[in-house]
Amino acid sequence: MSRFLFGFIVFIGATAAAAAAEPFAIDLEVRSGKASQTAHAQSAVPDAELPKRPVLEIKAGDRVTVKWKMTTTDPTTKIENVTVHFFAVKEEMAGQKAVPKLTQGVTAESACTLDFGPKERNEAELTFTLEAPGSYLFRVETLGASAVAVDHEDFAAIDVIAH
Amino acid sequence: MKSFCWFACAALFWLPLTARAEHARIDLQLIHIDPVTGADGDAVGATADTEPPAGGFNERPVAKVQAGEPLVLQFVLTNKYPHGVLKDVTVRYYVVREDKLGQKSLPDLSKATVTEGKFTQNFKPDCRVGSRVAFKITEPGFYLLRVETLNTDSDHEHFSAIDIQVEKAP
Numbered sequence: 001m002s003r004f005l006f007g008f009i010v011f012i013g014a015t016a017a018a019a020a021a022e023p024f025a026i027d028l029e030v031r032s033g034k035a036s037q038t039a040h041a042q043s044a045v046p047d048a049e050l051p052k053r054p055v056l057e058i059k060a061g062d063r064v065t066v067k068w069k070m071t072t073t074d075p076t077t078k079i080e081n082v083t084v085h086f087f088a089v090k091e092e093m094a095g096q097k098a099v100p101k102l103t104q105g106v107t108a109e110s111a112c113t114l115d116f117g118p119k120e121r122n123e124a125e126l127t128f129t130l131e132a133p134g135s136y137l138f139r140v141e142t143l144g145a146s147a148v149a150v151d152h153e154d155f156a157a158i159d160v161i162a163h
Numbered sequence: 164m165k166s167f168c169w170f171a172c173a174a175l176f177w178l179p180l181t182a183r184a185e186h187a188r189i190d191l192q193l194i195h196i197d198p199v200t201g202a203d204g205d206a207v208g209a210t211a212d213t214e215p216p217a218g219g220f221n222e223r224p225v226a227k228v229q230a231g232e233p234l235v236l237q238f239v240l241t242n243k244y245p246h247g248v249l250k251d252v253t254v255r256y257y258v259v260r261e262d263k264l265g266q267k268s269l270p271d272l273s274k275a276t277v278t279e280g281k282f283t284q285n286f287k288p289d290c291r292v293g294s295r296v297a298f299k300i301t302e303p304g305f306y307l308l309r310v311e312t313l314n315t316d317s318d319h320e321h322f323s324a325i326d327i328q329v330e331k332a333p
Binding site: 104110127131 | 280
């Protein structure tokens with residue numbers, strides 16, 4: 001077997017395993033003018049090794065639009081009483097591991113409660129302005145899913161740096 | 164007989180209004196933010212109304228603010244429709260310029276809003292959608308802050324709204 005084919009099969013296997021491991025599919029996009037970044041579902045298991053977050057650079061005072069779509073990956077499971085939580089909060093530096101406390105520096109926050117059946121989704125599009133320069137964490141996450149049907153929560157996140 | 168008739172007519176008139184009010188509970192607030200500490204200050208609140216008629220039944224509260232001052236809009240909408248799941252409901256909010264306080268017609272939303280957002284999902288009984296967004300209005304004038312339901316497959320929709328009178332900063 002060629003090395004390419006071997007690598008291809010390993011890649012497909014790894015991709016499928018990664019997809020199956022996440023109970024939710026998340027497409028998160030942040031854009032400002034013509035610039036945009038996207039991110040997808042990751043596991044919120046403590047101490048999980050996470051890839052670097054995408055970074056979007058904008059000017060302070062620019063409008064940003066954040067969009068997400070969240071669905072379940074398992075067509076047979078219903079996950080009840082999930083909260084989809086989004087926030088855009090100032091952080092000390094782009095890429096920091098710790099999620100900032102939401103007691104200050106929050107530009108936007110939202111929460112929606114719903115049951116996630118096989119064909120159910122949560123979609124949103126919010127437009128607002130980042131007035132102050134600095135680094136912001138944009139993150140959409142599930143809350144409460146691990147209490148009922150799955151073993152961990154999922155999230156997707158993007159850093160936005162306002163110059 | 165006459166009093167019974169009056170009561171029956173009154174009940175027929177009021178019951179539909181009461182039923183309309185039950186489908187969504189909305190707590191909308193416009194909050195002044197302390198520019199130094201970032202703490203919440205005074206707030207103006209509004210509750211749920213219905214359309215039609217255009218602009219609803221209730222007079223909108225008016226919040227007076229200064230151009231450029233930090234503000235927060237905050238709302239929690241609770242679905243009180245008890246008869247099953249409503250498919251693909253949208254909850255939309257926005258702050259947009261209007262011609263005058265209390266105007267019944269909606270401003271043109273294709274023009275730039277100060278801030279806006281929408282959420283779409285199935286609505287099960289007692290589900291909630293809420294948001295809190297910081298913003299500033301830099302141009303004096305009249306603005307409408309409104310949160311509303313769309314696509315509830317009903318003969319009416321629910322909304323809550325506050326007029327914002329923006330005065331030039333001293």
